[in-house]
Amino acid sequence: MEKFTSLTATACPLPLAGIDTDQLVPARFLKRTRAEGYGPVLLHDLRQNQGFPLDDPIYAQSRILVARRNFGGGSSREGAVYALVDYGISCVIAPSFGDIFAANAVGNGLLPAVVQEADAEAILAILQAGTVTLTVNLSLTRISSSKGSWRFSIDAEWRERLLNGWDDVDLTRSRQDEIDVFVKHYRSDSGWAWIEGSKQDHLF
Amino acid sequence: MSADLPRTMFEKIWRKHEILQRPDGRSMLWIDRHYLHEGSFLAFAQLTARQARVAYPNLSIAVADHYAPTRAGAEDAEAAGMMARLAEDTAAHGIRFSGWHDQDQGIVHVIGPERGLTLPGLIVVCGDSHTSTHGALGAIGFGIGASEVAHVLMTQTLWQKRPHLMRVTVQGRLGPGVGAKDLALSVVAHLGADGGRGFAIEYAGEAVRALSMEGRLTLCNLTIECGARCGMVAPDETTFAYLRGRPDAPTDFDAACTDWATLPSDAGAVFDREVTLDASAIAPAVTWGTSPEDALPISGHVPDPASITDPVRAAHAREAADYMGLRPGQALESIGVDRIFIGSCTNSRIEDLRAAAAVLTGRRAVVPGLVSAGSVQVRRQAEQEGLAKIFIDAGLHWGQSGCSMCVGMNGDLVSPGERCASTTNRNFRGRQGPGARTHLMSPAMAAAAALTGHLTDVRTLMAGRI
Numbered sequence: 001m002e003k004f005t006s007l008t009a010t011a012c013p014l015p016l017a018g019i020d021t022d023q024l025v026p027a028r029f030l031k032r033t034r035a036e037g038y039g040p041v042l043l044h045d046l047r048q049n050q051g052f053p054l055d056d057p058i059y060a061q062s063r064i065l066v067a068r069r070n071f072g073g074g075s076s077r078e079g080a081v082y083a084l085v086d087y088g089i090s091c092v093i094a095p096s097f098g099d100i101f102a103a104n105a106v107g108n109g110l111l112p113a114v115v116q117e118a119d120a121e122a123i124l125a126i127l128q129a130g131t132v133t134l135t136v137n138l139s140l141t142r143i144s145s146s147k148g149s150w151r152f153s154i155d156a157e158w159r160e161r162l163l164n165g166w167d168d169v170d171l172t173r174s175r176q177d178e179i180d181v182f183v184k185h186y187r188s189d190s191g192w193a194w195i196e197g198s199k200q201d202h203l204f
Numbered sequence: 205m206s207a208d209l210p211r212t213m214f215e216k217i218w219r220k221h222e223i224l225q226r227p228d229g230r231s232m233l234w235i236d237r238h239y240l241h242e243g244s245f246l247a248f249a250q251l252t253a254r255q256a257r258v259a260y261p262n263l264s265i266a267v268a269d270h271y272a273p274t275r276a277g278a279e280d281a282e283a284a285g286m287m288a289r290l291a292e293d294t295a296a297h298g299i300r301f302s303g304w305h306d307q308d309q310g311i312v313h314v315i316g317p318e319r320g321l322t323l324p325g326l327i328v329v330c331g332d333s334h335t336s337t338h339g340a341l342g343a344i345g346f347g348i349g350a351s352e353v354a355h356v357l358m359t360q361t362l363w364q365k366r367p368h369l370m371r372v373t374v375q376g377r378l379g380p381g382v383g384a385k386d387l388a389l390s391v392v393a394h395l396g397a398d399g400g401r402g403f404a405i406e407y408a409g410e411a412v413r414a415l416s417m418e419g420r421l422t423l424c425n426l427t428i429e430c431g432a433r434c435g436m437v438a439p440d441e442t443t444f445a446y447l448r449g450r451p452d453a454p455t456d457f458d459a460a461c462t463d464w465a466t467l468p469s470d471a472g473a474v475f476d477r478e479v480t481l482d483a484s485a486i487a488p489a490v491t492w493g494t495s496p497e498d499a500l501p502i503s504g505h506v507p508d509p510a511s512i513t514d515p516v517r518a519a520h521a522r523e524a525a526d527y528m529g530l531r532p533g534q535a536l537e538s539i540g541v542d543r544i545f546i547g548s549c550t551n552s553r554i555e556d557l558r559a560a561a562a563v564l565t566g567r568r569a570v571v572p573g574l575v576s577a578g579s580v581q582v583r584r585q586a587e588q589e590g591l592a593k594i595f596i597d598a599g600l601h602w603g604q605s606g607c608s609m610c611v612g613m614n615g616d617l618v619s620p621g622e623r624c625a626s627t628t629n630r631n632f633r634g635r636q637g638p639g640a641r642t643h644l645m646s647p648a649m650a651a652a653a654a655l656t657g658h659l660t661d662v663r664t665l666m667a668g669r670i
Contacts, residue, residue, distance in 0.1 A: 031282055157230050168363055171363070175223075190325070192459065
């Protein structure tokens with residue numbers, strides 16, 4: 001996974017609350033493979049409305065989105081994150097995120113930056129007044145522009161993962177011995193929890 | 205940690221599954237049950253890219269539900285392709301799979317409990333946000349994304365940060381004609397669509413204890429709609445009676461019950477947040493807007509944005525009413541519907557179908573509608589009990605089982621601008637199809653809307669039937 005340290009880029013304001021994952025990628029597009037890419041279907045149905053901000057030419061190079069509360073709630077579809085990432089978005093700034101969406105985002109190198117509601121409004125206001133560039137510094141957990149700067153928060157472990165570009169699977173595999181010890185104990189202690197079948201012993 | 209400290213049910217289950225804990229607070233958890241559906245193809249592709257195998261194929265169970273056709277012969281080639289792909293991926297990795305022709309097919313969150321695969325004290329995950337459903341049996345169940353699905357397939361573990369704990373206590377009893385769906389929508393409206401973010405919720409209190417297993421599954425199912433990934437109810441005799449004799453229940457069932465009886469939260473266990481609701485104050489609920497938090501008693505009116513002080517919430521009310529084609533102040537009972545849908549992982553179990561049939565029996569619907577039982581087993585039982593005949597005689601379509609019109613991936617869509625009274629879980633813009641307008645409600649309330657053609661307090665149709 002690519003490391004995320006600091007990003008200076010065009011930021012597009014989406015002054016909407018509750019942009020759920022059904023909006024980020026409608027269900028009918030979820031048959032797409034990763035190789036086909038999800039970028040073209042990002043926010044597909046909302047973009048049918050005239051004047052949707054993302055389609056304004058000044059936001060054509062956006063890598064940052066700024067929205068209102070509860071961004072990415074709803075369905076666990078990781079396609080919502082693929083759509084953002086494939087479109088070129090590396091950071092979403094909002095007062096709150098759906099928990100599953102945020103976990104999916106971090107796993108794909110997309111930063112969900114949580115700001116105070118008043119700060120989200122302030123950032124939306126400067127963007128709508130003509131500012132187009134924001135800097136998001138993950139080491140400092142700060143967002144800045146020519147018009148001001150704001151703190152954002154992110155879970156400490158997620159921050160580490162993004163800064164280092166860590167991969168969960170590699171991390172887990174490095175602890176395989178501990179998993180095996182756990183399983184042996186767990187099976188004797190909670191036998192009723194098991195479904196019979198054999199472990200794939202050619203693994204790892 | 206002292207063994208004497210009172211512990212919550214969540215904490216007991218979590219600790220039991222904790223393989224290790226990192227200094228940053230992340231835990232590596234053992235996963236007991238991993239359910240798969242057609243959307244899992246993205247995760248299998250990740251395994252292929254890493255040339256990895258499934259660690260414990262016996263602990264993953266797959267079923268075709270999202271693309272399953274509800275009308276025989278109506279499947280399109282793309283949907284059939286999605287189901288075939290799951291069949292191939294699971295066969296390649298030795299995972300048990302039910303296709304839509306199989307006798308044990310159904311919606312993943314219906315068949316898990318129905319087969320006795322979901323049990324108290326387990327950790328259950330699936331690449332679907334409504335995995336919160338399984339907490340109804342006293343398990344920790346939560347939805348995950350495709351990359352986490354791949355991680356579970358490869359390792360049977362997940363890295364998770366322990367959520368905060370909230371207890372929602374519902375005192376007293378629900379009134380006649382008021383059920384688990386009304387309770388669940390009321391909880392979501394009370395907490396807000398992100399009010400449970402970062403929490404696992406334990407439901408408690410007399411009204412929750414009095415719910416059947418089907419009702420508890422509905423309540424836990426909708427937990428994700430307030431932003432909490434996990435909802436749960438302590439196992440009790442209702443749970444044990446439901447599970448006894450299920451095909452995949454433990455062979456030594458009584459020994460398992462002894463273990464499960466130790467799961468409920470200890471007296472004095474501390475929750476990070478406590479919320480108390482009065483069951484007797486809960487009325488049949490419907491949503492008017494585009495978020496499940498937009499739920500009101502059926503006697504209510506579409507909110508007037510001018511009377512909402514928070515500008516963000518006022519903007520939502522305005523935009524939602526505009527999308528839904530409603531006027532501020534309009535009485536909810538005056539809203540006409542074009543069709544109804546009874547089904548989904550929220551409300552497609554036998555008790556849901558009985559509740560709808562009790563309203564419909566001997567009557568005719570004035571709008572079209574689709575009834576989709578949650579599994580082949582539920583469908584059979586409903587046919588044996590005579591419920592299917594009641595739906596058909598009322599003029600509704602009696603369909604096969606699957607996710608169907610909740611999410612429209614199988615082609616069961618609400619047309620643009622059409623209004624649907626639906627027993628599902630999300631009234632998001634376009635959820636049931638582009639431009640579709642969804643009102644969420646209970647199976648009994650959807651049945652009432654079918655009979656009158658508008659949103660209706662089912663209690664007015666229930667004289668002598670409750």
